[in-house]
Amino acid sequence: MAATLPLSPINHQLCRFGNNSLTTHRFCSPGFLISSPCFIGLTGMGSATQLRARRSLISSAVATNSLLHDVGATVAVLGGAYALVLSFESLTKRNVIQQSLSRKLVHILSGLLFVLAWPIFSGSTEARYFAAFVPLVNGLRLVINGLSISPNSMLIKSVTREGRAEELLKGPLFYVLALLFSAVFFWRESPIGMISLAMMCGGDGIADIMGRKFGSTKIPYNPRKSWAGSISMFIFGFFISIA
Ligand SMILES: Nc1ccn([C@@H]2O[C@H](COP(=O)(O)OP(=O)(O)OP(=O)(O)O)[C@@H](O)[C@H]2O)c(=O)n1
C-alpha cells in the first residue's frame, strides 16, 4: 500500500512510501528526507502515524514560534511603557511641562499606545495574557511605590497630581487595572474593550481641554466637571474608538 504525502511547503514536492522501502521523488533531497517527517517512512510506521507525527511536529514548531513572538512583543511593550514614564518625568523635571499636564498626557498616551500595540502580539490564544502582563507589572510598580515600599520619584513625578506617593494607588492603579481587564476579557475580538479604552484615554483628555476652555456650566452633581467637557468626552471618545 502506498501513501503519498505532500512534504515540502515550498513547492509541493512529493515523497512516496512503499511498505518499508522509501522511493524518493526526484526533487526530495537526502538532507530534507533525514530532517523531515519523510524519514519516518523508513521506520515502518503506518501513514496515519506519520501524519500524526507530522502534525505534532508542525504544531510544536508553531507554538514555539508564537511563544517567542509574544515574549518579544511583551518585552517591547514593557520597554515602551518604561520609556513613556521616563520621558514625562524628564520633561517635568526640566520644567518643560507641569506635573498635572504630564499626568494627563501619560493618561492619554499609555492606554492608546497599549491598544495600538496589541497587533504586534501573535494570533495565539495565550497572546492576551502576555499583553496583560504589561499592565500587571505596571500595577505592581504602582502598588510598591504607592505603599512607599520603594518610592520612585520618577513614577510619582510623571503620574501624580500633587506628588504624593499614595496618589499612585488611586487613578493610576485603577487605570492600569482597566487596561489589564480589557486585554484579558475583550482583547482584539471585541470592540467593547477598545471603545471603553478610547473613552477612558482619549475622551478624558478631550474633556479636560474642552472643559477648561468652554466649561463654565457645571454638571449638577459634580462642580469639577462641566457639560462641555462631558459631552466632548462622549463625542470625541466615540470617534477615537471607531478610528
Ligand atoms: N467632564 C469633564 C471633565 C473635565 N473637565 C475639566 O477638566 C479639568 C480636569 O478634569 P479631570 O480630568 O476630571 O481632572 P483630573 O484632575 O485629571 O482628575 P481625574 O483624572 O482624577 O478625574 C477639570 O477641572 C474641568 O475643568 C470638565 O470640565 N468636564
Ligand SMILES: C/C(=C\CO)CCC[C@H](C)CCC[C@H](C)CCCC(C)C
Ligand atoms: C496617569 C495615569 C492615570 C491616571 O489618570 C496613567 C498611569 C500609567 C501607568 C503608570 C503606565 C501604564 C503603562 C501601560 C500599562 C502600557 C503602555 C504601553 C505603551 C506601548 C507605551
